[in-house]
Amino acid sequence: MDNATDEFVAQGLISEDTLAQLTILFRLVLNPAVGALGFCANVVNVVIFYKMGLTDGVTQNFFILSISDGCLSAAALISSASYILYTKVYVGLGGSEFHAQLVYCISILVGSFPHSVSMITTVVIAVVRCLCVAMPLRVKFLMTARRQLAVILAVSSCSAGLAVTLIGLLVQEFSTVGIYRNANLLTLMIMEFLVVNIVIYDYDDDDDDDDDDDDDDDDDDDDDDDDDDDDDDDDDDDDSST
Numbered sequence: 473m474d475n476a477t478d479e480f481v482a483q484g485l486i487s488e489d490t491l492a493q494l495t496i497l498f499r500l501v502l503n504p505a506v507g508a509l510g511f512c513a514n515v516v517n518v519v520i521f522y523k524m525g526l527t528d529g530v531t532q533n534f535f536i537l538s539i540s541d542g543c544l545s546a547a548a549l550i551s552s553a554s555y556i557l558y559t560k561v562y563v564g565l566g567g568s569e570f571h572a573q574l575v576y577c578i579s580i581l582v583g584s585f586p587h588s589v590s591m592i593t594t595v596v597i598a599v600v601r602c603l604c605v606a607m608p609l610r611v612k613f614l615m616t617a618r619r620q621l622a623v624i625l626a627v628s629s630c631s632a633g634l635a636v637t638l639i640g641l642l643v644q645e646f647s648t649v650g651i652y653r654n655a656n657l658l659t660l661m662i663m664e665f666l667v668v669n670i671v672i673y674d675y676d677d678d679d680d681d682d683d684d685d686d687d688d689d690d691d692d693d694d695d696d697d698d699d700d701d702d703d704d705d706d707d708d709d710d711d712s713s714t
Contacts, residue, residue, distance in 0.1 A: 496556075499552045499556055500556055503552040504552050504553070507549040508545075515542060522535060529616065529617035533620060536589065537597070540589035540590040543583075544587055547586065551576055554579060557572040585628075588628065588634075589624070592628065596624060600615050603615055
């Protein structure tokens with residue numbers, strides 16, 4: 473407490489020097505190590521899931537998730553390296569420092585794309601598992617591999633557009649932190665909208681196809697009955713003639 477003003481003086485939990493040292497520790501040691509490990513592990517997962525075949529929806533989703541996580545790990549490696557360059561190596565060098573900082577910001581924004589792909593793929597996997605419990609007999613026809621891929625591609629396209637837009641805004645010197653957070657929220661809203669509408673649309677198409685098949689079967693049955701009646705009439709005419 474300050475005796476002169478009788479007010480509390482705000483103090484941080486740790487000093488600025490300690491915070492700087494911890495930041496360097498995370499950026500220089502932990503982040504690169506975790507990023508390299510994650511990249512190698514996801515490369516192995518991609519090879520394994522590809523050899524298992526991509527016709528099944530679950531294998532397909534985990535294959536996409538491995539690719540997106542691997543790209544995110546690579547973006548994290550680039551981000552950590554560029555951060556060290558522009559904060560410790562290229563300090564005061566003008567152009568080199570600016571380019572390193574630009575690479576750092578762009579790597580964060582580019583990393584938002586695989587991050588969004590990982591989110592939507594995880595959501596799709598979770599929804600499929602919930603439907604396996606709620607509707608075990610219809611989930612195979614409701615959430616096919618093609619529909620799951622359509623949802624992931626639709627939301628990923630929106631995320632790619634947002635990432636490109638954010639890079640353009642970065643060039644115009646906007647606040648990247650606020651834009652990045654708002655972009656993630658917008659991506660989640662678009663993702664929810666697309667998932668609901670695609671599932672409902674495909675479900676209605678299946679019902680229409682089933683109705684058409686039933687109508688075709690009824691028409692075939694009616695035609696068969698008419699043919700049988702005609703045959704019976706012909707037999708009766710032959711008997712009468714005899």
